[in-house]
Amino acid sequence: MSRTRTSDVLVVGGGIIGLVTAWRAAQRGFATAVVDPEPGDGAARVAAGMLAAVTELHYGEQTLLGLNLDSARRYPDFAAELTDLTGHALGYRRCGTLAVALDADDRAHLRELHALQSRSGLDSEWLTGRECRRLEPMLAPGVRGGLRVDGDHQIDPRRLTGALLAACERAGVTFHRTWAERLDVAADRATGVTTTDGTRLAADRVVLAAGSLSGRLAGVPDAVRPPVRPVKGQVLRLTVPKGLAPFLSRTVRAVVRGSQVYLVPRENGELVVGATSEELGWDTTVTAGGVYELLRDAHELVPGITELPLTETRAGLRPASPDNAPLLGPTALDGLLLATGHGRNGVLLAPVTGDVLGHVLTSGELPDVARDFTPLRFAAVREEQPA
Numbered sequence: 001m002s003r004t005r006t007s008d009v010l011v012v013g014g015g016i017i018g019l020v021t022a023w024r025a026a027q028r029g030f031a032t033a034v035v036d037p038e039p040g041d042g043a044a045r046v047a048a049g050m051l052a053a054v055t056e057l058h059y060g061e062q063t064l065l066g067l068n069l070d071s072a073r074r075y076p077d078f079a080a081e082l083t084d085l086t087g088h089a090l091g092y093r094r095c096g097t098l099a100v101a102l103d104a105d106d107r108a109h110l111r112e113l114h115a116l117q118s119r120s121g122l123d124s125e126w127l128t129g130r131e132c133r134r135l136e137p138m139l140a141p142g143v144r145g146g147l148r149v150d151g152d153h154q155i156d157p158r159r160l161t162g163a164l165l166a167a168c169e170r171a172g173v174t175f176h177r178t179w180a181e182r183l184d185v186a187a188d189r190a191t192g193v194t195t196t197d198g199t200r201l202a203a204d205r206v207v208l209a210a211g212s213l214s215g216r217l218a219g220v221p222d223a224v225r226p227p228v229r230p231v232k233g234q235v236l237r238l239t240v241p242k243g244l245a246p247f248l249s250r251t252v253r254a255v256v257r258g259s260q261v262y263l264v265p266r267e268n269g270e271l272v273v274g275a276t277s278e279e280l281g282w283d284t285t286v287t288a289g290g291v292y293e294l295l296r297d298a299h300e301l302v303p304g305i306t307e308l309p310l311t312e313t314r315a316g317l318r319p320a321s322p323d324n325a326p327l328l329g330p331t332a333l334d335g336l337l338l339a340t341g342h343g344r345n346g347v348l349l350a351p352v353t354g355d356v357l358g359h360v361l362t363s364g365e366l367p368d369v370a371r372d373f374t375p376l377r378f379a380a381v382r383e384e385q386p387a
């Protein structure tokens with residue numbers, strides 16, 4: 001016989017985005033539940049945690065840039081609040097980022113990025129190769145120049161997840177450690193979900209925050225189904241042995257032969273090297289080719305990395321949307337909201353996502369900062385498409 005549990009807000013998905021949403025909802029007094037077989041798992045276990053609004057700027061993404069910068073500005077208070085509340089250190093380092101070029105093509109690409117950043121009013125400074133190596137002596141002698149961006153920082157997503165879980169528990173969030181199988185809809189309204197064990201989780205509002213799986217929940221009407229697809233990223237973790245001088249003092253990244261590579265040094269000696277970007281559906285296999293390419297490109301940037309122990313290899317799935325921007329807030333189905341589609345920026349966008357969803361759950365309105373990210377923008381596109 002099926003059982004029914006009821007809450008004001010039910011969040012489907014317990015990754016960083018689901019957890020921050022649940023935490024903010026519970027803080028606002030809503031009886032909140034999260035449904036996820038393994039809260040805290042998923043892309044957050046893989047992500048490097050770069051807070052890189054400026055160095056990850058791409059052509060045509062100026063609207064997203066505004067949201068990314070807004071969230072980056074929220075990070076200091078967000079991190080302090082979480083740490084004060086839970087006692088968890090988050091590995092939040094205001095270390096800055098150096099984006100470098102290895103050959104003439106990379107240098108031209110970086111010059112263009114610099115021009116785009118300047119036109120967008122962002123702080124970044126062009127450095128010669130020698131100046132780059134003065135900042136980061138482990139860089140390869142062949143580095144031709146780079147961009148110093150002191151405002152792009154990092155956080156450890158695993159620690160962030162641990163803190164968000166603790167914050168949710170303190171705020172009274174209920175965890176249902178199982179899969180949501182189907183969205184329940186009655187009288188044109190989302191009324192909860194049914195789980196794989198047949199339990200019905202009833203709720204006034206359902207927030208779909210299931211990362212790359214957000215488009216797969218059965219029962220979601222096609223007209224409101226989020227257009228989110230998985231983009232695979234393979235990531236390596238190396239360890240700088242204790243006693244060895246700091247390897248890198250800031251995030252170092254480059255585009256090598258058209259592929260992004262970045263090295264993110266943590267204070268505890270972990271060095272995260274990422275990431276591939278592969279459109280391979282639901283595949284999360286770590287491949288020899290992926291590891292080879294990451295190590296080859298990272299080695300070209302920082303030759304000394306081949307001395308370091310390789311301690312972990314993983315692959316995760318970015319939840320990508322058609323315009324690379326997230327879907328935040330109410331859908332055309334009453335009672336169903338989205339917090340998904342964060343693509344490459346999920347960790348960066350956690351603070352603003354939590355605040356936006358908290359606001360919209362309370363007031364019914366999207367705050368100004370999120371108006372461009374309404375899921376309704378895709379409903380309009382669908383209507384224009386020929387049947």
Ligand code: GLY
Nearest residue numbers: 233274275344345
């Ligand atoms: N934000 C870095 C990545 O998605 O690889």
